[in-house]
Structures are given as C-alpha cells and as structure tokens.
Amino acid sequence: MRKMFKKMCIGACGLMFVPILAMVPVNAENASSTQVPMAATGSIEGTPVPSVSPSASPAATASASPAASATPTATPVVGAFKTLIPDANFRKVVNDLIFGGAVKDDEKLTIVMQEKIGEYTGKLNISGKEISNLLGIQYFTGITELDCSYNNIALLDLSKLPHITNVKADYNNLADITLAKDGKPETLNLANNNLVTLNLAGYTTVKSLDVSSNKLTTLNLAGLYQLTTLDCSDNALSSFGVEGLVGLETLISDGNAVVAMNVSSLKNLKVLENRKSEVTLKLQKVSTSDAGVVLPTGAAKPVTISDKGTYKEAEHAIIWDKATDVPASFTYTYQITGSKQMVTVTVNVDKTEMVSNVLSLDKVATLTTKSKAYNKVTLTWSGVDGATGYRVYRSTSKTRGFKKIKSITSSSKVTYTNSNIACGTTYYYKVRAYRLVDGNYYFGAYSPVVSAKAKPAAPASFKVKKSTRTKVNISWKAVTGASGYRIYRSTSKTSGFSRIKTVKSGASTSYVKKTTRKKTYYYKMRAYTTVNGKRVWGAYTTVKSYKLK
Numbered sequence: 001m002r003k004m005f006k007k008m009c010i011g012a013c014g015l016m017f018v019p020i021l022a023m024v025p026v027n028a029e030n031a032s033s034t035q036v037p038m039a040a041t042g043s044i045e046g047t048p049v050p051s052v053s054p055s056a057s058p059a060a061t062a063s064a065s066p067a068a069s070a071t072p073t074a075t076p077v078v079g080a081f082k083t084l085i086p087d088a089n090f091r092k093v094v095n096d097l098i099f100g101g102a103v104k105d106d107e108k109l110t111i112v113m114q115e116k117i118g119e120y121t122g123k124l125n126i127s128g129k130e131i132s133n134l135l136g137i138q139y140f141t142g143i144t145e146l147d148c149s150y151n152n153i154a155l156l157d158l159s160k161l162p163h164i165t166n167v168k169a170d171y172n173n174l175a176d177i178t179l180a181k182d183g184k185p186e187t188l189n190l191a192n193n194n195l196v197t198l199n200l201a202g203y204t205t206v207k208s209l210d211v212s213s214n215k216l217t218t219l220n221l222a223g224l225y226q227l228t229t230l231d232c233s234d235n236a237l238s239s240f241g242v243e244g245l246v247g248l249e250t251l252i253s254d255g256n257a258v259v260a261m262n263v264s265s266l267k268n269l270k271v272l273e274n275r276k277s278e279v280t281l282k283l284q285k286v287s288t289s290d291a292g293v294v295l296p297t298g299a300a301k302p303v304t305i306s307d308k309g310t311y312k313e314a315e316h317a318i319i320w321d322k323a324t325d326v327p328a329s330f331t332y333t334y335q336i337t338g339s340k341q342m343v344t345v346t347v348n349v350d351k352t353e354m355v356s357n358v359l360s361l362d363k364v365a366t367l368t369t370k371s372k373a374y375n376k377v378t379l380t381w382s383g384v385d386g387a388t389g390y391r392v393y394r395s396t397s398k399t400r401g402f403k404k405i406k407s408i409t410s411s412s413k414v415t416y417t418n419s420n421i422a423c424g425t426t427y428y429y430k431v432r433a434y435r436l437v438d439g440n441y442y443f444g445a446y447s448p449v450v451s452a453k454a455k456p457a458a459p460a461s462f463k464v465k466k467s468t469r470t471k472v473n474i475s476w477k478a479v480t481g482a483s484g485y486r487i488y489r490s491t492s493k494t495s496g497f498s499r500i501k502t503v504k505s506g507a508s509t510s511y512v513k514k515t516t517r518k519k520t521y522y523y524k525m526r527a528y529t530t531v532n533g534k535r536v537w538g539a540y541t542t543v544k545s546y547k548l549k
Helices: 088-099 111-118
Strands: 122-125 143-147 155-158 166-168 176-179 187-189 197-199 208-210 218-220 229-231 250-252 271-273 291-294 310-312 317-320 329-335 342-350 367-373 376-381 389-395 403-408 415-418 426-437 440-443 450-453 463-468 471-475 484-490 498-503 510-514 520-531 534-537 544-547
Touching: 088 111, 367 426, 367 450, 376 426, 376 450, 389 415, 403 415, 463 544, 471 520, 484 510, 498 510
Parallel strands: 122 143, 143 166, 155 176, 166 187, 187 208, 197 218, 208 229, 229 250, 250 271
Antiparallel strands: 291 317, 310 317, 329 342, 367 376, 376 415, 389 403, 389 426, 426 440, 426 450, 463 471, 471 510, 484 498, 484 520, 520 534, 520 544
C-alpha cells in the first residue's frame, strides 16, 4: 500500500519494476524528465484532440476537450416526474429538497418546475443515497459543487452544468463522465470507480485530480498547467506523461506498471510517490540453456546487475546459466538518457510458471459478518489447511468492483474488523486463502460474497426500576456514535410493543416514564445514528419487565 511511504523526496524518484505480487519499492537515486502520454476511462464532451500517449488507440480513448462555444441549452422536455428523473432515490432527494415532497411520481414535471430546480445554487450533496441513475441532474444548472460519492452511478453526465467547479464522485461504478464544454472544473475526485480512459485535455482550470483505484490504461492531461495535485495510483498505467504540468506540486502514482518517468521539468514538485509501480517479470527460458527475465518494452539498458546476472541485448533480457541460479530478487541500475543521473531498479522474479509441483488451496467455505458499532463490522471465516494467510476484499456492489482491503499474514487468524466505514451503507465482502512459496503467491477460490451494514450497537446495561410511586426510571449506557434512542413498551413479552419515547440525544442515559401501578410492563430499546438526514437503527436490547407495586 502506498501509504507505507509518504512524501517521497524528488531526488529519490525514478523508474521501478516490481511484480504485482511482491510490491517491492524502487530506489531511484535521482530522477529526470519524462513525457506526457495519458488517457482514460471517462469521456469529456468537446472537440476531439489527439492522444498524447503514442501507444493510445484512438478507438479506445474517449478524447474530448472544452470547445470555444458555450454549452448548448437543452430543449425543455415536459414529462412525468418519474420519467424525467427515473431513479427513485434521486427523485426523492429532488422532491424533498426542491418541492417539499409534494410532487407525485405521475405528476408532470413542468418547465416552471424544472426552472425552480435550476434556481438551487451552491453545493448539492447526494452522497450515500444508493442512487444508480443520475438522469435529471441536468436541471440543477445553478450548482457549483456536486457530491455524489458512495452511490452506484455508472454514467455521470454533467454536460449541461457549466458552473460546477468541484465534483466528488468517488466510490461509484463510473465507466464514463462528461463535463460541460465551457466548464471550469477545479477539483475532481473520481477515485474508486471503473474508469478505463480519461481525457481532460484543455480543461486548464483543474487544480486537483484524484483518479486513484480505477482501471485506467490511458490518461490525457494535456494543457492542465494549473494542476497542483494528482493522484493516479492503483491503476493499469504503463506510462503517462507529466510534461506541461508546470504547476504540479504533488504526484502520487503508486500501484501502476510504469516503466519510466521523467519529472525534471516539474520545478514546483514537492511530493512524488512512485514506489510500487508494478511490472510482473516472469522467469522463463531465454535460450536453449539460459533462463532469466525479459525486460518490459521501453526499459533502459542496465549498467550494473547484481547476483551475477548478464544482460543480453538481443533478447532484451537479464539471464543466468541455470534456472536454479535466478534469485527471487535482484537489482540493476541504468543511466537516464541525456544526463548523469542513475536509477536503481529492484526486481522480484515471478517463478510461478517454473514451479513443477502445482500448489492448490481449498476455498474459504464460510464467511459471516456482524456489525460491531456504528462504523465497523467484523468478518469471521473458516480456515483453510496449508494457507499462509488470507486476503479480504470489499465492494459496494455485490458483483463487481472488489478491492483488497486487508492482507492477513497469519494462517491462524480467521477474523478481521473493518473499521471507519460509513454507517448505514451496505458493503460486500469476500475472502480467499493464499500460500507463499519461494516468493510466489498461490491462491484458493473466493468465499461466498456476504453483505454487511454498520449500525449502532445495542445499548448496554439496560435497566428498568422504580423512580417514584407512579413512575419508573429507564437507564442505559450511552452508545458510541448514537444520535439518539427509542424506547418501546408492551404488556406482552413477545409482541405488541409500541413507542413511548424517542430520546434525541446520543449522550442521554435515562428516561423517566409515568406508569400504571400493579401492572407488569415489558420494555426494550435501540439506538439510532442519523446519516444524511436518515436514521440508521441498531439492534434491540433484551426485553426487561417491571411492575410498580
């Protein structure tokens, strides 16, 4: 994980080769300049521009840039509310926010009503509303900020919203994003999505961009001279250029497959993280008798090689006389063309295909979850014989978007608590076992996918006792993260409970209730946490009975 090494000095940056499984940092003694080839998984509406990346395929690149003309005004369309805004969750947000919940689904969304939506200004926060379709966002022409994070949105069309400067759309399923031709975006957070290509060429106002944890193979940032912060970590970029990003101060590019990077032109760069660029170099036969690793296309010719390896230019490979002589890890250095700067590259060798005995692991058979608090859930799974450890994966979708959140390095540890998650949001988890042999990972099948939702714990020390001759005192311990509590009462232990009090303070620990004497009542309660105006309820306490004499 890139957080292991923060704020890498510019003088220590350089090229890195690291196999995906080993994740060993590259030590670059001094770095120099690099070209700007980039592309991406979102499209931005506008005039097509050629990709900066020489390897980018025009068919695969959503090339777009802001045009000189203004964003065209859409012809107003009148239709049913539920037709023009088809997502029920988004429709409820609009109805409550703009119309006070008064509009029926089948009612016409008139032009006057659409204009009323357009009068809403400032920030629109619809985070964590379980929205899948944002059709209807085009009516919010007055907003300058949009937070639609933690939803299930696949397509984000902001082409009719030229005033937006800040977009927060992380933790969705975005495959495409469209900005206004004449838009002036400044901050874009598109992290943790499914973008493959992204072309922001010409959007010169962008100052901060986070596209980490996507599936980017191309990223075009041509002309973004005001960009100061860029996080493109954990993607599939084999190369990207930074030439022209003269304002860049922070560059985070861990977890890609970058062969080389030239940052010598970035005079303002203060933070560079490129320690985990991942290139898998597999052990293979280079000639009849030799074995070694073939370097990636574009890799420089080594100057020195550790562990007695030899560079053969014809094969573009570092080789050894015997496969058994190939180390699990070695280093080599190369000189940056046109400079005296040297870069040290650490390589871990993937011997998977050379292993004669196939190693197999059983599937993690069972996986269960339990909410432990308003912001954490605990996972427990069945152990697998022969495992070295386990990897835990999470997503907000049951079928896709899973990312590794924890690597368990003990075979005996079969539980993990996922903390600091959003209260009330449904997460999906799966686990698989691994065995580590000679630096190589062998994985078993994934466990079944299970869901979990963090919610407040049940109040502890729940008690009912006499307060006065006609009143009882109900007490409990405050629940961490609770916004309040609800108390219920019944004349039956198992049914008929009705609410007697909603306590709107998470710090409260008691409530006094007037009660009929000489009659047995049963009590229970639960806590709630308010998230985006909606209550997330915790588990009930055990039922307590009491009779005033």
